[in-house]
Amino acid sequence: EPEVTQTPSHQVTQMGQEVILRCVPISNHLYFYWYRQILGQKVEFLVSFYNNEISEKSEIFDDQFSVERPDGSNFTLKIRSTKLEDSAMYFCASSDQGREVSPLHFGNGTRLTVT
Amino acid sequence: KNEVEQSPQNLTAQEGEFITINCSYSVGISALHWLQQHPGGGIVSLFMLSSGKKKHGRLIATINIQEKHSSLHITASHPRDSAVYICAVDFGNEKLTFGTGTRLTIIP
Numbered sequence: 314e315p316e317v318t319q320t321p322s323h324q325v326t327q328m329g330q331e332v333i334l335r336c337v338p339i340s341n342h343l344y345f346y347w348y349r350q351i352l353g354q355k356v357e358f359l360v361s362f363y364n365n366e367i368s369e370k371s372e373i374f375d376d377q378f379s380v381e382r383p384d385g386s387n388f389t390l391k392i393r394s395t396k397l398e399d400s401a402m403y404f405c406a407s408s409d410q411g412r413e414v415s416p417l418h419f420g421n422g423t424r425l426t427v428t
Numbered sequence: 429k430n431e432v433e434q435s436p437q438n439l440t441a442q443e444g445e446f447i448t449i450n451c452s453y454s455v456g457i458s459a460l461h462w463l464q465q466h467p468g469g470g471i472v473s474l475f476m477l478s479s480g481k482k483k484h485g486r487l488i489a490t491i492n493i494q495e496k497h498s499s500l501h502i503t504a505s506h507p508r509d510s511a512v513y514i515c516a517v518d519f520g521n522e523k524l525t526f527g528t529g530t531r532l533t534i535i536p
Contacts, residue, residue, distance in 0.1 A: 355526045361523075
């Protein structure tokens with residue numbers, strides 16, 4: 314069965330550094346999402362992306378965050394200047410017809426540790 | 429305010445028991461998702477539903493739109509069902525709102 318893949322599985326970075334988290338969604342999917350989960354807390358929505366643009370973003374997704382689909386397969390989340398509170402598990406997800414109609418397929422996550 | 433509440437927070441049961449996890453939400457929704465989070469952190473989608481009932485193997489999900497309530501049932505529970513089960517609700521605003529999850533432990 315096709316999978317959403319995320320790399321790296323674990324990233325350690327110093328405060329103030331830029332990080333790029335990478336995701337390869339399922340190939341025929343059109344809707345892409347990033348979520349994060351701070352340790353011990355619930356999963357939170359960050360951003361949704363469709364037709365090469367952001368369709369919705371949360372209050373968390375400030376100017377330090379950006380997303381890009383640089384080619385036909387990758388979907389990236391960039392954090393420009395990481396803070397300690399950005400430490401979390403970041404999940405990429407995709408769906409083929411939008412979340413109200415078709416289920417989400419999640420990647421295994423990237424655990425980001427900011428020191 | 430769009431809120432999602434799950435109960436119980438933790439549930440321990442013996443192998444073979446029938447399990448019920450509940451999810452309540454505050455306002456009308458477009459869809460509700462049940463997700464399973466493994467101990468390693470990965471998330472798997474179990475069900476997406478907007479009305480009625482769905483069944484997959486030993487798992488059953490139901491939703492009552494009038495009562496703003498959904499349940500996830502596991503029949504003949506097994507230790508491999510041990511995981512965190514998360515209810516996530518689409519309030520129609522493109523932002524999925526997640527519950528805090530129910531940590532299920534099945535003892536052999």
